[in-house]
Amino acid sequence: MTEASDLSMFVSHGAAGTAHMTLAVEGVGCAGCIRKIEGGLKQLPGIVDARLNFTTRRLAVDWHEDELDAAAVIEAVERIGYRAHPFEPERAETDEAQQARWLMKCLAVAGFAAMNVMLLSVSVWSGSDMTPLTRDFFHWLSALIALPAAGYAGQPFFQSALRAIRARHLNMDVPISLGVILALGMSVVETAAHAEHAYFDSAVMLLFFLLCGRYLDHAMRRKTRAAAANLAALKAEFAHRLEDSGEVVRLPAAAVKPGDRLLVRPGDRIPADGAVISGTSEIDESLVTGETEHRKITAGALVYAGSLNFSGALTVRVTAAEGGTLIDDVERLLQKAIEAKSRTVRLADRAARLYAPFVHATAALTVIGWLLAGASLHDAVVTAIAVLIITCPCALALAIPAVQVVASSRLFRSGVILNAGDAIERLAQVDTVIFDKTGTLTLPEPRLEGASPVAPEMLERAARLALSSHHPLAAALAHEARERVPYANAVEEPGRGVRVHIEGSEARLGSREFCGVAARDPHRIGSQDGLSMIAFAHAGREAIFAFRQRIRPDAEAVVAGLRAHGLDVRVLSGDRASAVAPVAAALGLQDWIAELKPAGKIAVIERLKAQGRRILMVGDGLNDAPALAAAHVSMSPISAADITRAQADAVFLGERLLPVLEAVESARAARRLMTQNLWLAVIYNTIAVPIAIAGYVTPLIAALAMSGSSSLVTLNALRASRRPDGAGS
Amino acid sequence: MNVLVYLVPVALGLGLAGLAAFLWSLRSGQYDDLEGAALRILPDDDLEG
Numbered sequence: 002m003t004e005a006s007d008l009s010m011f012v013s014h015g016a017a018g019t020a021h022m023t024l025a026v027e028g029v030g031c032a033g034c035i036r037k038i039e040g041g042l043k044q045l046p047g048i049v050d051a052r053l054n055f056t057t058r059r060l061a062v063d064w065h066e067d068e069l070d071a072a073a074v075i076e077a078v079e080r081i082g083y084r085a086h087p088f089e090p091e092r093a094e095t096d097e098a099q100q101a102r103w104l105m106k107c108l109a110v111a112g113f114a115a116m117n118v119m120l121l122s123v124s125v126w127s128g129s130d131m132t133p134l135t136r137d138f139f140h141w142l143s144a145l146i147a148l149p150a151a152g153y154a155g156q157p158f159f160q161s162a163l164r165a166i167r168a169r170h171l172n173m174d175v176p177i178s179l180g181v182i183l184a185l186g187m188s189v190v191e192t193a194a195h196a197e198h199a200y201f202d203s204a205v206m207l208l209f210f211l212l213c214g215r216y217l218d219h220a221m222r223r224k225t226r227a228a229a230a231n232l233a234a235l236k237a238e239f240a241h242r243l244e245d246s247g248e249v250v251r252l253p254a255a256a257v258k259p260g261d262r263l264l265v266r267p268g269d270r271i272p273a274d275g276a277v278i279s280g281t282s283e284i285d286e287s288l289v290t291g292e293t294e295h296r297k298i299t300a301g302a303l304v305y306a307g308s309l310n311f312s313g314a315l316t317v318r319v320t321a322a323e324g325g326t327l328i329d330d331v332e333r334l335l336q337k338a339i340e341a342k343s344r345t346v347r348l349a350d351r352a353a354r355l356y357a358p359f360v361h362a363t364a365a366l367t368v369i370g371w372l373l374a375g376a377s378l379h380d381a382v383v384t385a386i387a388v389l390i391i392t393c394p395c396a397l398a399l400a401i402p403a404v405q406v407v408a409s410s411r412l413f414r415s416g417v418i419l420n421a422g423d424a425i426e427r428l429a430q431v432d433t434v435i436f437d438k439t440g441t442l443t444l445p446e447p448r449l450e451g452a453s454p455v456a457p458e459m460l461e462r463a464a465r466l467a468l469s470s471h472h473p474l475a476a477a478l479a480h481e482a483r484e485r486v487p488y489a490n491a492v493e494e495p496g497r498g499v500r501v502h503i504e505g506s507e508a509r510l511g512s513r514e515f516c517g518v519a520a521r522d523p524h525r526i527g528s529q530d531g532l533s534m535i536a537f538a539h540a541g542r543e544a545i546f547a548f549r550q551r552i553r554p555d556a557e558a559v560v561a562g563l564r565a566h567g568l569d570v571r572v573l574s575g576d577r578a579s580a581v582a583p584v585a586a587a588l589g590l591q592d593w594i595a596e597l598k599p600a601g602k603i604a605v606i607e608r609l610k611a612q613g614r615r616i617l618m619v620g621d622g623l624n625d626a627p628a629l630a631a632a633h634v635s636m637s638p639i640s641a642a643d644i645t646r647a648q649a650d651a652v653f654l655g656e657r658l659l660p661v662l663e664a665v666e667s668a669r670a671a672r673r674l675m676t677q678n679l680w681l682a683v684i685y686n687t688i689a690v691p692i693a694i695a696g697y698v699t700p701l702i703a704a705l706a707m708s709g710s711s712s713l714v715t716l717n718a719l720r721a722s723r724r725p726d727g728a729g730s
Numbered sequence: 731m732n733v734l735v736y737l738v739p740v741a742l743g744l745g746l747a748g749l750a751a752f753l754w755s756l757r758s759g760q761y762d763d764l765e766g767a768a769l770r771i772l773p774d775d776d777l778e779g
Contacts, residue, residue, distance in 0.1 A: 031769070032769035032770070032772040033773065035766060036773045053766065054762060054763040054766060055765045055766030055769060056762070056763045056764060056765045056766060057763070102756065105761075106753060106756065109749060109752050109753060109756070113745055113746070113748070113749040117741075117742060120741075135734070138734070142738060142742075146742070
């Protein structure tokens with residue numbers, strides 16, 4: 002079947018009739034893939050350029066518009082053997098790429114300056130026979146390099162410090178900026194006075210170390226964001242719009258507007274909220290409400306984005322959210338929950354708030370102390386500035402980001418993508434875990450539960466035939482196929498089933514009526530509740546396959562693991578009690594509540610919060626979105642509804658629930674390391690500050706102390722990459 | 731010590747040249763795909779041709 006595609010929202014137009022599009026490509030894994038995709042595309046007439054970025058798994062294509070269109074480009078990639086998904090780079094992502102580039106430039110300038118100033122400084126330190134004239138020359142040269150370099154490379158810190166001061170708080174950048182500016186200012190004054198010591202090297206080296214930390218932190222966040230955006234592109238749904246001419250146009254769901262008429266075929270997800278104009282079907286709303294029982298719908302019924310259409314084709318008119326619908330309810334609750342959310346004070350800011358006043362008071366006391374002891378004003382001020390330089394929170398500023406970078410890249414490898422910068426800190430504080438049932442504790446798709454007694458070759462034939470069907474249950478059955486090649490000539494009759502001729506007789510897979518299979522005693526395949534069935538008939542033999550939402554394979558172990566860490570585990574579900582009870586029983590959970598509306602979930606969470614609990618909410622349904630926002634920290638599986646996934650602080654991949662346990666364990670380990678690092682910084686200061694107050698700090702000691710303490714906290718942070726003890730099995 | 735008067739600027743000039751080269755390579759996008767760059771040298775396109 003050919004149908005027109007409208008991909009205009011992804012295509013940007015260049016000069017001379019060329020068009021540009023970015024695609025997220027699945028399945029790229031080796032050097033050969035780059036050549037196959039780029040080479041294959043470039044052979045196509047009309048392609049101007051194709052370049053695959055292996056790091057981000059994105060393909061940038063330029064082509065002449067009069068020779069090709071976007072759909073043909075995607076088709077060409079698919080012919081080469083890869084699945085490509087059009088991709089609209091988010092504005093936030095381009096902004097961040099620019100920010101990263103700027104940080105890298107600052108880092109390069111600071112690195113250049115640090116190396117050259119250090120070259121001059123080492124000569125001054127080791128040249129005991131150096132004449133004062135040469136020393137002054139070297140100091141002035143250092144100033145010439147350090148001042149412009151610090152003025153450029155220090156901007157990230159100065160700007161952030163200014164913002165903080167304007168908003169009347171203190172962050173770590175305030176003492177950093179102060180330390181750098183004072184060190185440079187004092188050094189210029191001292192150099193002009195032909196003094197022996199100048200701190201240009203300390204100031205620039207400090208900037209270099211801090212920029213390293215900041216760049217790594219930024220790069221890690223950018224990497225996870227890019228991965229999340231790719232996954233969103235991979236998951237992006239397409240809609241089929243019915244034009245007035247009767248033509249069907251395939252377009253991205255994001256381009257659908259209210260008033261459009263959409264055609265929803267069996268096996269498709271409903272791409273937007275709307276009202277059914279014609280058609281009857283059963284839909285699975287488990288992603289919306291958590292309800293596993295299918296709902297029968299006819300013309301006039303309201304349907305929600307994310308529902309899965311099971312049996313018949315539907316025509317849906319897209320409507321904007323109106324008062325009283327579920328979506329409206331969810332959005333109102335979500336808004337309230339986000340507004341009520343108190344921002345947690347991050348560990349680094351807490352440390353800065355304690356640290357900055359302490360340091361500045363110490364410096365002031367140093368001036369007063371030395372003046373009282375009879376020193377000259379100049380000596381007293383120089384000593385005080387040395388105190389500020391040596392306490393400049395280099396180690397402190399690296400202590401937390403370094404751990405964060407290492408821990409989030411470890412989580413990334415185990416399939417957890419962090420959306421929020423402070424998710425690790427908040428995860429570490431959790432004492433209660435609340436799971437949604439449908440799609441979170443259970444797998445998002447139904448799995449084959451049992452079959453009436455059936456011969457293995459019957460199962461294999463049915464499973465292979467299922468490969469040709471779009472029906473969601475058929476997709477579950479197709480998992481069982483050993484030979485993953487669909488039968489040639491298989492015909493799908495939408496809403497009824499598939500048929501094909503095998504060895505001279507017709508085989509049918511689909512509804513019981515379609516296959517001519519009589520209803521049977523349901524007890525032969527176990528409990529009827531929550532089961533969906535399809536039938537198979539071939540050459541006079543018949544079989545019935547039953548499907549059920551299965552619990553994730555490692556859910557029991559993960560729940561036990563969470564409890565072993567002293568966490569209280571509960572289940573809040575929108576599904577019927579009869580569906581929740583067996584799941585809770587299988588996992589050994591006593592605390593569960595069923596048939597909760599979104600507002601009900603929030604009420605439970607608020608009650609627990611009032612008791613001082615810190616809650617991790619794990620959910621996937623649209624109905625969970627407000628609860629996710631209300632909880633202290635939240636996670637959702639990648640299969641979650643779009644709004645919900647956007648709310649979650651972390652998203653996890655795969656069929657297993659283990660990432661939830663690993664996230665909590667890694668976060669706790671990371672939090673321990675952060676505290677350790679903060680203590681290391683404190684110990685460093687308790688040793689260095691008395692030396693500085695006593696007036697014994699030379700630029701050499703300052704340089705050694707700073708690089709030593711920074712390396713120590715960074716090395717300690719690397720321990721966050723180890724698997725936490727006893728994680729998983 | 732007079733030698734320093736021209737040796738130091740020469741050293742600085744070389745350092746600046748390195749910095750300029752790095753900034754140029756950054757601007758021309760050479761660090762946008764580090765993993766890909768490592769793999770692109772592997773296929774022997776030139777030998778088959």
